[in-house]
Structure formats: C-alpha cells, structure tokens
Amino acid sequence: MRRLLTVLLLVALSGCAGPGGAGAPDGIAGGPAPLRGFGVEVDEAVAPRVPQVHVRVCGDWGCHEQDVPLHISGPVSAMPCETGTAGADTACGAVQLPGPGPGYGYAPVPQLTADPVTVTVTTPPGAPLAINAELLVRPSIACPGDKASPTAAATCAGGAPQAGLRIGADGGVSQSR
Numbered sequence: 001m002r003r004l005l006t007v008l009l010l011v012a013l014s015g016c017a018g019p020g021g022a023g024a025p026d027g028i029a030g031g032p033a034p035l036r037g038f039g040v041e042v043d044e045a046v047a048p049r050v051p052q053v054h055v056r057v058c059g060d061w062g063c064h065e066q067d068v069p070l071h072i073s074g075p076v077s078a079m080p081c082e083t084g085t086a087g088a089d090t091a092c093g094a095v096q097l098p099g100p101g102p103g104y105g106y107a108p109v110p111q112l113t114a115d116p117v118t119v120t121v122t123t124p125p126g127a128p129l130a131i132n133a134e135l136l137v138r139p140s141i142a143c144p145g146d147k148a149s150p151t152a153a154a155t156c157a158g159g160a161p162q163a164g165l166r167i168g169a170d171g172g173v174s175q176s177r
Contacts, residue, residue, distance in 0.1 A: 034142035036112050036160040038119070040068055041176060042103030045169040047072045049128035053167070055107045057137075059117040067124075070105040103167075114139050114161045121165060121173045133173035139163040140177070 038057070042050050047070070056065040074097045081092035116138045123131045140163065143156035164176035 034144065034158075034160045034162060035106070035108055036110060037106060037108040037162060038137075039162070039164045039176075040070060040103075040105040040107060040121075040167070041164065042070055042105075042167045043169040044100060044102045046129055046167065046171065047101065047103035050103060050123060050131070050167060051127070052124060053105070053131065054122045054124065055165075056120040056122075057107075057109050057112065057117050058119075059111070059113060059115055061111045061113065064109050064111055066107055068105045068107045070103040072103050073101040075101065112139060112161045114141055119165065121167070129171055131167065131171050131173065135173060135175065137163045137165070137175050 038055065040053065040055070050070055052067055052069050054065065054067050056063060058064075076094050077097055079093035079095050116136055118134060119137045120134045121131055122133075123129060139161035141156060141159040142162040143159045162177075166174050166176035168174065
C-alpha cells in the first residue's frame with residue numbers, strides 16, 4: 001500500500017517540475033501571467049491632491065468603468081537585520097516610509113485586448129484637483145517575466161494587454177507605456 005501511495009504521489013507531482021515551465025500555469029515559463037489592465041501613475045507634485053480617479057475604458061468589446069484608489073509612495077529605507085544574523089552595515093529588508101512621493105494605482109480591465117481603446121479619466125466632484133480627460137490608448141502585450149513586447153500586435157505565451165496612464169503636474173493625462 002505504501003508503495004502504491006508513493007507511485008501515485010510521484011505521478012501527481014511529475015507535471016509540476018518539468019523543463020521549460022511545464023508545471024507553470026498554462027505551460028508558461030518565466031513567472032506568473034501579468035494582469036490585464038491599466039497602471040496609473042501620478043506626478044509627485046499633485047499626488048496628495050488626487051486620492052482617487054474614475055476610469056472608463058471603451059473598446060470594440062464594450063465599456064468597463066471603475067473607481068481607482070491612488071496611493072502615495074514615500075521614500076524607502078533599509079530595515080536592520082535581527083540581532084546576530086548579519087553585520088551592522090547589512091540590510092535585511094526594505095520598508096516604505098510615509099512621505100511625499102508619486103502616486104500609483106491599478107485598474108484591472110478583464111475585457112481589455114491589444115486593440116486601441118478610448119479611456120476617460122475623471123476625479124470625483126469636489127476633488128482637490130479636477131481632472132477630466134479622454135484619450136486614445138494603445139495597449140501592448142506584457143509577457144510573463146517582465147518581457148515587454150515591442151508592439152501591440154506582438155504576442156507571447158501567457159501575455160496580457162496592459163497600458164500605463166500618467167497624470168502630470170498640470171493634471172493632464174497621457175499614455176505612459
């Protein structure tokens with residue numbers, strides 16, 4: 001009985017460690033599949049005045065809209081190591097400190113393809129900085145393992161369409177990648 005369990009366990013695990021990423025989801029090598037959607041970056045000069053944006057994305061597949069909370073990234077500092085595990089001048093981690101910095105957020109869009117889409121970015125009524133922008137965005141395919149495709153038409157196993165939006169110091173919105 002023990003031998004049968006061992007054989008069954010080996011058979012079950014054999015698909016998880018094959019060469020070329022055979023055990024990765026969908027046979028993908030190089031890491032997890034990238035998210036499908038839009039990264040949002042906000043210039044440091046206005047990040048505290050833009051706590052949230054509303055993003056509406058429309059393509060041949062229809063429209064998708066959502067509120068996207070934006071977070072401010074502060075400076076990063078080294079964390080000390082536990083006593084006795086490393087020298088006094090060695091860092092064992094990093095921590096993000098509160099403070100001024102650029103803003104960031106992410107808007108997942110499950111229907112997004114590599115075809116051009118119209119994106120509308122607005123801030124809520126009464127926001128400290130009023131933003132109302134509409135632009136044509138051309139997503140590109142992001143591949144597992146951070147290998148960016150040079151064109152929107154390029155594909156890779158496990159790739160997903162992505163684009164970046166940037167809110168500048170003047171409140172203008174542009175495609176950043």
